[in-house]
Amino acid sequence: MTATAIEGLPLTRLEVFWAGLVLPSFAGSGAGFTVREGEVDYLAGLARFMGAASEKAKLGIRLAFLLAVTAPVWLGGRLRGFSSLGAEERSELLDRMSRHRVFFVRELCLLLKLIACMAIFRAPSTRERTGYDRATPGATPHRRKLPVLSHAAAELTEERAA
Amino acid sequence: MSRWDDEVDFVIVGTGAGGATAARVLSEAGFSLALVEEGRYLKPEDRPRELVDAMAMAVRGMATLATDSVVPMPLLQGKCVGGSTAINSGIVWRMPEDVRAEWASRWGLTGLVGEAMDDAYATIEDELGVGPTEAPIAGGNNLLMARAATQLGLPGKVIQRNARGCEGNGRCLQGCPVGARQSMEVSYVPRAIERGARLVTDCHVERVLLERGRAVGVRGLVRDASGSRRIEIGARRGVIVAASAIFSPLLLARSGVRHPLLGERFQAHPGAAIVGRFDEDVCMGFGASQGYEVPMRERGYKLEALSLPPDMLAARLPGAGRDWQTRVGELGRYAQWGGVVRMEALGRVRAGLFDGVSVRYEPTRADLAKVRDALLLVGRMMFAAGAKEIYPGIASMPEIVRSEAELVERMPIELARPDVHLVASHLFGTTCASADPSRGVVDEQLAVRGARDLYVMDASVFPTNLGVNPQHSIMGVVWAASKALAAREHARRAA
Numbered sequence: 277m278t279a280t281a282i283e284g285l286p287l288t289r290l291e292v293f294w295a296g297l298v299l300p301s302f303a304g305s306g307a308g309f310t311v312r313e314g315e316v317d318y319l320a321g322l323a324r325f326m327g328a329a330s331e332k333a334k335l336g337i338r339l340a341f342l343l344a345v346t347a348p349v350w351l352g353g354r355l356r357g358f359s360s361l362g363a364e365e366r367s368e369l370l371d372r373m374s375r376h377r378v379f380f381v382r383e384l385c386l387l388l389k390l391i392a393c394m395a396i397f398r399a400p401s402t403r404e405r406t407g408y409d410r411a412t413p414g415a416t417p418h419r420r421k422l423p424v425l426s427h428a429a430a431e432l433t434e435e436r437a438a
Numbered sequence: 439m440s441r442w443d444d445e446v447d448f449v450i451v452g453t454g455a456g457g458a459t460a461a462r463v464l465s466e467a468g469f470s471l472a473l474v475e476e477g478r479y480l481k482p483e484d485r486p487r488e489l490v491d492a493m494a495m496a497v498r499g500m501a502t503l504a505t506d507s508v509v510p511m512p513l514l515q516g517k518c519v520g521g522s523t524a525i526n527s528g529i530v531w532r533m534p535e536d537v538r539a540e541w542a543s544r545w546g547l548t549g550l551v552g553e554a555m556d557d558a559y560a561t562i563e564d565e566l567g568v569g570p571t572e573a574p575i576a577g578g579n580n581l582l583m584a585r586a587a588t589q590l591g592l593p594g595k596v597i598q599r600n601a602r603g604c605e606g607n608g609r610c611l612q613g614c615p616v617g618a619r620q621s622m623e624v625s626y627v628p629r630a631i632e633r634g635a636r637l638v639t640d641c642h643v644e645r646v647l648l649e650r651g652r653a654v655g656v657r658g659l660v661r662d663a664s665g666s667r668r669i670e671i672g673a674r675r676g677v678i679v680a681a682s683a684i685f686s687p688l689l690l691a692r693s694g695v696r697h698p699l700l701g702e703r704f705q706a707h708p709g710a711a712i713v714g715r716f717d718e719d720v721c722m723g724f725g726a727s728q729g730y731e732v733p734m735r736e737r738g739y740k741l742e743a744l745s746l747p748p749d750m751l752a753a754r755l756p757g758a759g760r761d762w763q764t765r766v767g768e769l770g771r772y773a774q775w776g777g778v779v780r781m782e783a784l785g786r787v788r789a790g791l792f793d794g795v796s797v798r799y800e801p802t803r804a805d806l807a808k809v810r811d812a813l814l815l816v817g818r819m820m821f822a823a824g825a826k827e828i829y830p831g832i833a834s835m836p837e838i839v840r841s842e843a844e845l846v847e848r849m850p851i852e853l854a855r856p857d858v859h860l861v862a863s864h865l866f867g868t869t870c871a872s873a874d875p876s877r878g879v880v881d882e883q884l885a886v887r888g889a890r891d892l893y894v895m896d897a898s899v900f901p902t903n904l905g906v907n908p909q910h911s912i913m914g915v916v917w918a919a920s921k922a923l924a925a926r927e928h929a930r931r932a933a
Contacts (some may be wrong), residue, residue, distance in 0.1 A: 304759030308767035321490055328494035330790045332510075367759025374758065375837060379509050379856035382833065386753065386859075387502075393749040393879030394490035405772030408748045409723035 281416075285323045286334060294341040295322055297359055297366070302392040304367035309406055311396060321395025333387070347373060352386035442655060444636065446470040447927075449656050450680060451643045452688065454521020456896030457680030458622035459562075461630035463920035469927070471635040472671050473627065474658055476681075477518035479639045482624065485613030489747040496525055501861075503684075505797045506790070506818040509855045511708060513797065514863040515682060519639060520623030522682075523909055526863075527610040527728035527744075528599040528619040529904035530568045530607035532559055532913060534735070545901045546873025549882050550918050556890055558917035559910070566620040567602030575606035577725010579773050582716070583743040584730050586819035595734040595921035598743075600625075601726070608745050610727035622902040641669065646677050646892060647692040653677040653892035676891035680916075683865040683898040684795060687787050688871065690879075690894070695886055697879045703867035704785035704799055705903040708860040710809055711744060711776030712816045712824035713754050721770045724744060732819075735905055739779045741819070746774055756829055756837045775819065777812025778864070780905035781805040787868050801860070806853045809860070816844045833857045864897075864908050871899040883926075884919045895919060 285292055299318040303311045326334055343350075345358040347369045358366060373385040396402050403409065449467040450457045457473060465471055478495060479819050486492045495498050498517035504510035517523040538551040560567075571580065576596075587594025600620040607615055617624045631637055641658040647670070648654070656674040679686050687701040722745035732741040746754065748769055755765045755772070785803050790796025801809070813830060820828045821842040834857050835848050850857065871894075872878025875887055880899055886892040895916040897908055904911055 302758045303763060308760070308764035309769075310763060323496055325500055328497075328500045330499035330502040330504070330793045332504065333442045333499065335792075336502075350853075362757060367762075371758040371761075374756075377833070379833070383510075383859070388798045389751070389758070390753040393753040394488075397747070397749040397752065398490055400488075403748055406748060406752075407719070407721070407768060408751070408767055409721065409770075424526075 285319065286326055287338065291338060291341055292319065294345045294358075295319060298341055298344045298370070298388060299361065299395065301366035301370055302389050303396060305363050311402065315401060316396050316399050318392065318395045321398050324392055325391050325394060336384055336387060337391070340388050343381065344370065346374065346386065351376075351400040401416060440672070441670065442672035443474055443669040445655075445674065446472045446636065447539050447671040447673070447675040448678055449474060449671050450678045451646075451656060452521060452680035452682065452896060453519045453622055453627050453637070454516065454680060454682065454896065455523050455622060455909045456916045457678065458520070458523075458626040458630070459913045459916040460678050460680060460895045460920045462626040462637055463917055464924055465630040465633040465635050467924035467928070469675065469924070471630060472638060473630065473635055474638045474641050474643055474656060474671065475519050476642050477516070477639065479519040479623065479637065480524070482613065482615055482617035485609075485615060487609060487612060487615070489612060489749045493795075496613060499793065503793060503795070505785070507798070507800060507801045511799065512861045513684065513865065514861060515684065515865070519627055519637065520621045520622070522681050522863075523621035524613060524623050526621070526907075526909065527597075527600050528621065528727070528912045529728060529907040530563070530598045530600055533904060533911040534906060537904050538608055541901060545871065545877070547871055547882050547901075549922065550871070552735075554918035554921065555914045558914045562910070562913050562917065566600040566625055568598055568600050570596045570598055571601075571604075571726045571729035575604050575726055576729045577608060577722070577745065578720035579722050579745045580725055580729035580743045582720060582773050582820065582823045583732075583775050586823035587730075587732050589822040590819060592732045592819070593734075594730060596733050597726070597729050599726065599729070604726060606725045608725055608727055609747075612748060614779070620715060638669070638671070643681070643689060644692065646679065646689065648694055648889060648892070651888070666716055673891070676893060678893045678895050680894070680896040682896055683868045684787055684797060686894055686896055686898040687868040687879075688789055688795060690886065693790065695889060695892075697887060699870055699877070700789045700879050701868050701924040702784070703870050704787050704797065705781065705783070705866040705900075705902070706799065706862035707778045707780055707864035707903060707905070708801065708862040709776050709778035710757060710813060710831060710858050710860050711774050712813060712820060712828050712830050713751070713772055713774045714820035714823075714828040715765070715768070716771050716773060716823070716825055718824070719770050720773045722751060722772070722774070723748070723770070733906070734812070734815070737811060738905070740775045740807040740906065741775060741777050741812060741816055743773070743775050754829065754831070773820070773823075773825070775816050777809065777816055779805060779808045779812060780903055781808070784867070801855065803852070806855065806858075809858055810849065810853045813858075814845070814849050817849075818842055831859055854898075864903070866897045866900040866903045866908065869894045869898040870901045872877075872901060883922060891917070893923065
């Protein structure tokens with residue numbers, strides 16, 4: 277989390293604090309793919325996203341953070357703050373938000389999840405651990421010149437069709 | 439001293455499929471041009487692999503520009519030299535014959551969609567290296583879809599693309615890193631520049647300058663590293679607006695053009711997709727982003743394989759925390775195929791409070807029925823190809839479905855709009871063309887009614903949507919119109 281990223285964010289200090297709590301909670305901690313300590317700069321990714329997003333989306337992001345940090349109350353039914361929850365509880369709440377019956381809640385949660393993923397995969401090291409880039413056996417990429425549909429070829433095709 | 443910062447024969451606003459094709463034709467007909475683009479000029483080597491950086495450079499509003507609704511629909515558009523051609527998959531479809539027939543008979547556009555269009559297609563396909571996606575660079579996502587189509591006996595086909603020398607980098611959305619996809623910023627824009635056209639980037643055109651009803655130039659605001667400044671470019675022969683189905687009508691309205699249908703008849707091809715997990719490697723990171731499709735025209739949609747960048751794919755996987763991590767650890771095992779629907783809904787575009795634009799567009803019940811039909815078929819294809827589980831992305835269904843029987847049983851009879859996340863990437867209408875003055879903002883020569891020497895040459899002139907990817911149709915229509923414009927101007931010059 278860099279100072280530049282925070283300065284560039286069109287958010288209040290409190291919202292920046294919320295972002296730092298909520299965005300890493302999608303990945304959480306545990307089995308399978310893990311985000312290593314200090315590997316991902318979530319706030320830099322958020323700043324990049326918000327720097328180019330529409331005004332409506334910027335408003336939506338701020339609302340989404342508010343919804344997420346108050347989710348322990350309105351979704352979890354407990355008078356607790358998001359920051360007081362353990363990592364698994366935070367992830368579980370976000371999971372429930374992403375399946376909420378109200379479209380608006382689901383979409384805002386998806387927006388935050390997408391931003392978190394963009395920040396995660398901005399670090400090349402994370403991408404390498406997912407298997408996303410492995411080439412299918414026998415399909416080695418190589419430079420090749422594809423055939424083009426030239427006038428002559430088109431005419432030939434028409435002649436053959438006739 | 440001239441009042442203009444620059445003066446040319448034609449000013450073209452926008453460098454997407456429409457504007458760049460007009461530039462290709464008019465520059466080679468000997469006219470001087472200025473191409474004005476709101477976005478930046480990005481070379482292939484400048485396009486980052488990382489999605490957030492790539493989108494920030496080239497996609498309007500990070501794809502968060504959306505319809506005004508309680509259930510908003512994101513509208514995907516490029517914002518860079520090349521427009522949406524710089525972020526699409528280079529899919530080439532000629533305009534379907536039934537659409538051509540309808541445009542000729544109902545809208546009086548025979549001059550645009552007649553023989554002139556066939557000639558245009560042949561030349562464009564030759565120049566942009568159109569050909570089938572070849573098996574060695576197809577990649578697992580496309581090959582799996584082909585397997586599914588074969589198993590179910592569906593009319594699948596390899597996608598024709600304008601990709602010359604594709605290496606299967608799977609980065610069409612972020613921008614082809616080797617410049618293989620012949621989007622406009624690597625094809626017709628440089629070709630026009632070679633013939634003397636001037637390119638002005640980072641310039642938002644505020645208005646077309648009309649004097650006594652004649653378009654004489656444009657006024658724009660340039661914002662670049664050196665700050666911001668206003669410029670005016672004079673147009674001796676005319677101004678061509680090619681700023682998209684959303685922004686062309688807004689520019690015309692700001693410039694004083696009035697017509698009852700300006701901004702009306704907005705149409706699109708919204709789509710939704712299903713992700714499936716397989717036991718075998720799919721590896722979306724390799725292969726053409728889109729290389730296989732199943733046209734279901736009689737049912738009103740087309741199915742397409744669509745490889746996602748890892749960020750989008752990971753965001754599309756269910757859950758958060760431990761379960762999500764497990765799935766992301768196998769990111770190479772997922773395929774994604776979607777349905778793109780030819781919707782009947784008509785919307786409208788107006789100036790608005792947020793981002794300067796308001797788009798109203800709501801799918802009808804019949805449209806949602808097509809979405810349901812398409813997603814059901816995609817799900818069946820996934821299981822036919824061997825998927826172990828699929829994520830339908832339909833709110834009223836389980837998040838994870840593990841068999842075809844469960845899919846059929848749990849798919850709602852009727853989709854409600856909030857059930858499904860739709861994204862629209864093919865946008866049409868809003869300055870419709872018609873030979874009938876009461877039905878067309880522009881005439882059959884794409885000239886704006888009520889103004890002289892002012893033209894619209896992009897998908898906003900389309901009176902209907904197509905049911906296929908629109909880039910080639912836009913280029914064909916604009917090619918025919920530009921050729922005719924060049925001929926008229928040559929005749930005027932000779933006289």
